[in-house]
Amino acid sequence: MAITLKDLSDRYAVCKGDKFRLKDFAADDTWKLKSKEHATDLMEHSLERLAELQARLYAQNEWALLLIFQAMDAAGKDGTIKHVMSGVNPQGCEVTSFKAPSARELDHDYLWRALKALPERGRIGIFNRSYYEEVLVVRVHPEFLAAQKLPQKLITNHVWKERFEDISSFERYLDRNGIIVRKFFLNVSKDEQKERFLKRLDDPKRNWKFSAADIRERQCWPKYMEAYEDTIRHTACGHAPWYIVPADHKWFTRLVVASVIVETLESLNLKFPEVAPEVRKEFAAARAALAKER
Ligand code: ATP
Numbered sequence: 001m002a003i004t005l006k007d008l009s010d011r012y013a014v015c016k017g018d019k020f021r022l023k024d025f026a027a028d029d030t031w032k033l034k035s036k037e038h039a040t041d042l043m044e045h046s047l048e049r050l051a052e053l054q055a056r057l058y059a060q061n062e063w064a065l066l067l068i069f070q071a072m073d074a075a076g077k078d079g080t081i082k083h084v085m086s087g088v089n090p091q092g093c094e095v096t097s098f099k100a101p102s103a104r105e106l107d108h109d110y111l112w113r114a115l116k117a118l119p120e121r122g123r124i125g126i127f128n129r130s131y132y133e134e135v136l137v138v139r140v141h142p143e144f145l146a147a148q149k150l151p152q153k154l155i156t157n158h159v160w161k162e163r164f165e166d167i168s169s170f171e172r173y174l175d176r177n178g179i180i181v182r183k184f185f186l187n188v189s190k191d192e193q194k195e196r197f198l199k200r201l202d203d204p205k206r207n208w209k210f211s212a213a214d215i216r217e218r219q220c221w222p223k224y225m226e227a228y229e230d231t232i233r234h235t236a237c238g239h240a241p242w243y244i245v246p247a248d249h250k251w252f253t254r255l256v257v258a259s260v261i262v263e264t265l266e267s268l269n270l271k272f273p274e275v276a277p278e279v280r281k282e283f284a285a286a287r288a289a290l291a292k293e294r
């Protein structure tokens with residue numbers, strides 16, 4: 001039987017983290033789809049559906065959708081965001097990239113900059129990296145935590161557990177306010193990352209994407225994987241699931257992400273606002289006025 005967008009979305013979802021293990025998810029998985037050509041119809045269908053659902057989300061102006069992308073370098077965050085959002089109305093969508101915090105940002109709590117970037121009702125907000133860096137890169141590099149100007153007394157052995165709790169509470173708060181959270185870990189293998197780095201080094205058009213820091217982070221690969229696994233274990237839940245998206249084949253990554261977004265929006269039962277009968281009566285007058293024009 002042919003697979004559906006819902007099958008794809010369900011297959012990579014982690015809604016309860018306690019038994020989560022990264023090694024149960026293959027980075028090069030493409031499930032029953034043998035090639036990009038095999039997936040063309042599904043991809044086209046998902047992008048069409050996404051455009052239709054976004055129009056309703058925007059018109060209804062009640063729910064908002066927050067999509068969080070986390071990954072190692074060169075896993076394809078940028079390309080996935082660009083591709084999946086290619087069919088949506090730019091007015092209803094905003095992408096925010098989170099880099100190392102500025103001096104001003106370090107003068108605030110770590111959620112401050114994320115709060116300011118949350119999507120309005122009716123919109124899709126995309127976080128290219130996010131507050132999850134606070135339990136990933138900051139955990140892998142303790143010097144980043146030291147630079148955060150936290151009162152010394154607050155930095156204990158419980159700091160990561162406390163951050164997981166605070167992030168989970170924050171996401172519950174968002175959910176209770178009608179901001180639906182979906183989190184993607186683009187799961188690229190270390191071998192595929194190497195291939196992509198080599199391409200960036202060899203191809204002049206891709207040179208700009210390469211940074212020496214990428215090699216340093218690559219050397220911390222096992223620590224990052226541990227941090228990702230622990231993070232997903234502690235922060236995956238029904239209202240803010242993680243999706244472990246295979247990322248060795250870009251076409252498949254894009255299809256899975258599009259499927260998740262479509263399925264999430266489908267579940268909201270979005271409707272164009274209905275016009276009240278008294279307003280509808282005014283339509284006749286408007287039509288008549290337009291007809292009189294020459
Ligand atoms: P690209 O795919 O283009 O490399 P990128 O998301 O890696 O995209 P970069 O400008 O290369 O963008 O890197 C941003 C860096 O900022 C990442 O290494 C990330 O870990 C780091 N960063 C993000 N948030 C924090 C934070 N709170 N503390 C410290 N570093 C952070």
Ligand code: MG
Nearest residue numbers: 073074211214
């Ligand atoms: Mg980078």
